[in-house]
Structure formats: structure tokens, C-alpha cells
Amino acid sequence: MLEKISKIFDKIINIPEEHINDGWFNIKVYFSRTIGNGWMFILYLISVIYILVKVKDKNKKCLLAIYPILLSFIVFCPVTHYLVDPILDNTYFRLFWLFPVGITIAYAGVDFIYTFSKKYIRLACLIGCITVIMLCGKFIYTEANYTKVHNLYKIPDEAKWITDIISEDEEENKYVLAVPEVVPYMRQVNTDIKLVYGRDVSEMYVWWWPTQVKNGNAKEMLPACKKKGVTYLVLYNNVELNDLTYKYGYHILAQTYSYDVYKYK
């Protein structure tokens, strides 16, 4: 335990110089990816300046204007990056989540609207603020972000059907080799299903299993499955396999729109 504590202190005190330069570069990259087109952050900056100049209440000024300014010195510091990035597992951009962007812009907007006394001017300012926000941002309700599915589990319908097919089958040992598109969802529904490879591998087609599945390389894939004791296969129905599955004991169990489910008998 003492050794670990001394390692932590050593890391804090002795910072290699190359980490400072790398830190600047990484922070810039993280920041540019976080702000997207940058317009919302410009709006945020304008709001912070507005609050600094216009708002009289010092407590509110401290919370909404001074706090982000001081926070910037910490977040944009390469030393912070050096200490924190390994703990955050290369997700340093999440430090930018400490900036209360939405709250500050909305507060500045309301404060600006209520500088006017007439109701119709306030309404016009509100519409103006909303228009500016809409122009600076990007609408979230698109087909890319939301899908209509026909199950309450909110996973792709075919993944649900395949999970149900395998779950309802009487075989007790449910060891499945599946296509990468279905792998992340099966164990969310039924944890009795074991997988040959998981989500982390399914997102990298260079790994052996997803590559064999994608290429339909039954000659290499199916003997390996049999050796591992795989009891179910979920394969693409539009990819031709280079060998017959029943030669290795895998017979078709069910079919969906895009996939064939095989069972070892």
C-alpha cells in the first residue's frame, strides 16, 4: 500500500516535459471534437461576458462567470491532462462537461429578455433567442439518432427475435457465434447466452471471428466452433458460405430477414 501511495506522489511531482507538449495537442484535439461547429460555445462565451458585465449580483457572477473562467485554467492545463487522462481512460473531453453551458446561455437569455418592460418586446426577444440557438445548434431529432423498434427492450428488432429464438430453444448450453450487428444486444436480454466474442471485438472487423463471419469462411470457422463447443450460429443470409454447415453438425433452426440461425445437433 505504501508503495502504491509513493508511486502516486511520484507521478504527481515528476512530470516529463514531452507530456506537456503532448498534453496541449491532445487538449486541443479533444476540445475541437467536443465543441462541434463551435457556435454554441461562442454563444456560451458571449453569455459569460454578458453576465460579467451586466449582472450586478456577485454571487451569480461567481457561479456563472468566474467559475468557468477559473475552471478553464484547470481544464486547459497540460498537467491536468497528464494526471487525469489515464484515470479517465482517454476520455478527457468529459472534463468539458463541468462547464454549465446550457444554464449560462439560458440565464443570460432570460436576463436580456427581462431588461425590456413591454410584454410584446419580451416575446420578440424570446423568439429571437430561440432562433439564434436554433441556428447555432443542430437538431437532435433525426433518423440517425432515433429508430422505431417494436419491442420494449429498445434493441434492434432482429436482435430481439434472434435472442428469443435461442432463449426459447430447449438447449441448456447456449454458446453462440453471432454476427457483429447482433452481438452487443443479446446479453442485454438474456445473460444465459454466452458469446464467442463480445462487443469490443465486434467493433473491430480485423479480429479473427468477425472477419470469418463477414466473409462466410465456413471451412475455418465451423471446425473452430465445433472445437469450442459452440451450440448456435447466427450468420448473414446474404453471404454465401464456402462449405456446408451440416457437415460440421450445424443445422438451420430459424431464419429472420437478414440472418440464419443454426443449431448444433
Place this chain on the structure above:
Amino acid sequence: MIQKAFMAGLIFGVFPELLGMLITKWNKNEHRIFLNYIYGIMIEFAVTEVFAVPLIILKKPFHILSAYWLMSCIILCMISIILNAFNIKDIFKRFIESLKKIHWTVILVVLLVLSQAFVLTRYAHIDNDDSRFVTYATIAIQQDAMYTKEYNTDAIDIVELPMRDIFSPFPMYTAIVAKHLDIHPAIVAHTIFPAILIPIAYMVFWQIAFALLEKDMVRANVFCVIISVIYMFGDFSDRFYFTHLLYRIWQGKAILANIVIPMSLLVYYECATQNRIINWISLYIMFIAGCLTSQMGILLLPICIGVLTVIYMIKYRKISYGIKSLCAVMPCLIYGFMYLLMK
């Protein structure tokens, strides 16, 4: 069905209101019904964290955590009823009276919030991160195990507990809710949580606005209208937290960024301006709740409060703010230290 509805009413209605009253009884806030609810949910999170971490480290089964959680919530609710017996009627009476004079901005805010909650409840946002979070909750229910089974494939036996996850076991809260509602954890996460947590996030925004905008309800409503538009047009980057509220709110990090951190800012603002013991206690509870939601909470919340402490210590010239902040942030420091030692 009736039993599920009863348990849902209990866990998402009665418990949060009664638990929240344990705090709001002493901080003399008006319009307590929302504040009760927010504090109540934070207390539910804190209770989960307090029991879950030691039970996970000791590799105990999930049903023990579930039983302790329910027992603790019931005991705390009974204490709240005893302490607040004469106030409960007043709180609801005040709320019903405020409904009699509804401004048009209230209707606009309610429509915006409910439509946002409806979209995520009705439609699906497919996210592969759920293969970890939701699977852990499903393992807890189906195999009565907390982080002792490998979530990815279950093809290997776990030798060591996953350090990354055990100090922030938000999936265990999902599993607790799923167990008591007798609904699958994936349904709880993807269908029920959006309907509950999105309105909670807007309750937090409304409370912040009410505190900062001279306790003017109409201005707070206008604030919520603007902030809801900001979130609806927040898809400029998938790495910023705006998108997490509207399409991944069931994940711990989304709750941290959109509910816990904003609420911590409000609670710290009240600590600095009012400086009552109850404010600091509620900050302490917020931090325990923040630790549950995400590993990042253990790191980000101390940074956030550290900066605010420096600012308000200088403003008010009170070293006591630093000492009180340090006490409040203890849970994060303890869990962080344990994580670094056990890693």
C-alpha cells in the same frame, strides 16, 4: 399489472417525495414538491451507493443489496413521515393552489418536457455502451451476481472485480428498480428511465432558475423553454452532454452531467449564500449520489466544487467554506483513493 403500478408509484412517487422531505424540512424552500423529488431521488442513489460498494467488494449476491435498499428506504420514509406529518398536507395544498393560476409558459414547458420524454420512451436510440451497463443489471437480476460475471461474453470466469465499475455501480440501481417492479432491466433502462429522468433534469433546471432569477416562476419557465431548445439543438457533437440527456439518459454518465452536476452547482450556491448545515449535508448526499452514477463523478465533482470553494472562500473570506467543502467531498476522495489503491 396492479402490483407493478403500485411499486412504480412507491419507488418513483412516494419514496422520493418522503425522502426529499428529510432535507427540505430544514432548508425552508418554497415550491418544495420538485425539490423534494430531486433530493429524494438523490437519496435513493446515495443509499444504493452506500450499500452496493461494500457488498460488491465482498462479492455478495444481488438480492441482499436489493433487500437492504428497500429496507433503508422504508425506514427513512417512516422517519420522514414522523418528522413531516403536519407539513405533507401543506406542501400538496400549496402545489394545487399554484395550479389554479397557470401561466401560459407553464403549459409550454410541460409540453416541451413531456414531448422530449415521450420521444425517447417511444423510439429507440441504439447505443453499444449498453452492452456493458444494461448487461450488468440483467446479470444482477438473472444470475443474482454483482460484477462477478463477465458482462461481454460470459465465456471466461472473472478473477478480479472490474475496478472501473465497482465504485460507480449505477447498473445496480437499474437492477434494484427492475427487481421491485418485476420488469426486465433493459425495459427499465430504455423505456421507464427516460420517462422519469428527463422530467427530473428539467425539475433541476427549473429549481436553478427559480433560485437565480429572484424566485420568479414565470422567468424560471422562460428559462426552461430556452434550455429545452438548447438541448433539442444540442446535436453539434456526440461528445458533449446535451445529446446524452435526450438520447442516453439511462446511462450513469448522462445522469451525472445533466442532473447531478447542475444540482451540485445549485446546492453549492445555496451553501455559499445561506451557509446552513442542512445545505452542506445535502451537498454531501449529492456527492455520494454522484459517485454512484459514474466513475467520472468521483473525479469531476471534486474539481467542480474545488473551483467554487476557492471563489466563494475569497468572496466571503471564510476558511470554514474550505473545511466544509472538504467534508462534503469526502465520499469522492475515499472512493477515488480506494480505486487508486485497488487498481
